Amino acid sequence: MAHRLPVVTLSLTFPEPWAWNAQTMYPDFHNFLVFLANSETVHYHYGPKDLVTILFYIFITIILHAVVQEYILDKISKRLHLSKVKHSKFNESGQLVVFHLSSVVWCLYVVVTEGYLTNLRSLWEDYPHVYLSFQVKFFYLCQLAYWLHSLPELYFQKVRKEEIPRQLQYISLYLLHIAGAYLLNLSRLGLILLLLQYSTEFLFHMARLFYFADENNERLFNAWAAVFGVTRLFILTLAVLAIGFGLARVENQAFDPEKGNFNTLPCRLGMLLLVCVAQAWLMWRFIHSQLRHWREYWKEQNAKRRVPAAPRLPARPIKREPGYHENGVVKAENGTSPRTKKLKSP
Template sequence: MEDPPIDLSFALLCLFFTGYQLENPLALKFTTLSYQVPESDPPVYVHGPDDVYFVAFWVIAFTFIRAFAMEYIFKALARYNRITTPDKTQRFCEQCWSVLYYSASWSLGMYIMYHSDYWLDTRHFWIGYPHKQLSGLFKFYYLSQIGFWIQQIFVLHVEKRRRDYVEMFVHHILTNTLLIASYYTNFVRIGHAVLCIMDVADIFLCSAKAFRYIQMQALCDVLFGLFVIVWFATRHGLFLVIGHSVMTEPEQYNPYLWDPDNGIYYTHEVRYMFIGLMGLLQVVLLIWAYFIVKVLYRVLTGNNAHDNRSDSEDISEPETVAKKVA
């Protein structure tokens, strides 16, 4: 293996799994969920400071999985489809990885939500708070998602700098802050709902871009059209439904109280923090929505848009959207 991210992350993963087999206490913190409630059957968990080890494990694991998949799977797929230039190959591989990850994370997230109390009922974001006890599957999902989004900040800085670098960086910081804060304060149901509505649009966009690179323009156009519909339905529709719930529903079911010993962190300040984080995230989404509408107008009027990230390529939509939305 010649790729440093693959080499280093693989070496660390081997070290962790060796320690796991030897039942090393530190390695077990990295590779297994901590804080199982004693005698719970099926096992349920609460949160604690050692969860940072499991998150760190998944930062490293996603670094390895992504680099390995791009180098040894998606590059071969690019060659098979006669993509030869380095820039196009790299971008094609990035889109394939994104399709794979977002499809898996969205499917798992929706499976968990479908079997939850708050499926199609925002009242249960708040009923029964604090939601301290989590199933093993939910805790794995949530902590691995935090690991992924932390790893995305690393990816943003190692890849070729994007024109929308500032928006992407702000988006990643807001997402990580929202996830970590909701986990710490036991408002994980809000974070879970936001993750599910965010993931699905990226599946369509990244698929459209991947098919564009292999010259399947008709399928690309269909997926791009679906992406636009899903984007506005989820990120400017369902996201606002969740935001409305945060602003109006909590005090119907919970008094304002700061009681960390019992896992309760519901105060005016905490509520306004979440409203602020979601509001800032919506601002970033609206900036991207402006460019989506602009690109859609150009496409409908028969004009192509140019992706200025590469002087050697002339990629029409939806790749232009990729520099604004990813």
């Protein structure tokens, strides 16, 4: 049983999301309420008002970014006395460590409370998942707001021109995947994949922070290298399982954007191609960086081996006076001290 009811309390602090009416299936700007036995559950759907919400949280994120930078990262970097290049990378990793840690905890809480981890079939069953709970919708809006706020932060943080293309690449990848999962009604699968990805990224940026504090500390990099490959394998496996096999067995295979159904063969192939290309590109960059690191390491080792040892000068023979030494005094062979020669007066 569904009713269209305006929500006044939420509109004061949180822009009211766009929902769909269950009876007429046309878009309206009210919440969709599902009445259960003894309680009611409010579900949401995406719409144009999400843009206003995202814009609002972009400003909130910029403020939080400045607070973390001023009260935490700047104080730590002053003690480390880093160069300009390392200082920029330290700020980048410090911000991402805070974001990834909070996102991992939040995402883990959402997938556990929603029951997605215990029931993997829920990732593709009852597709399309057009109705989202408040915490799922709020999580996606905050994720989009964070990665969109990273674009003006490139100017505020005075990032070097050489670093801008690299940062634009991974910002675009995150925006493309998060927005794709949100708009194509694959929010459940997107939560699991983000949990895996953010866990790996958190370990990488934590390893960078420890490296800047002590350049001899590279153990976390080794742990991250092992986790990185396993994460790529899990992401590809879940994507193929949910999109390639799960959605292919769903009865509703019609393309109907008005109802949020994109479960057709071309759409599924496009989704899988996007995920596979992104993971292959990340794996290629990882292998390339590891090979470059190993080459530099072996060059340093070979250079150390090729450096010849400094030649030792032959020891000069010490001319001893006849007799032997005793307590720093030269004794003659018969036990008496030798007579010192008298200097002739001029």
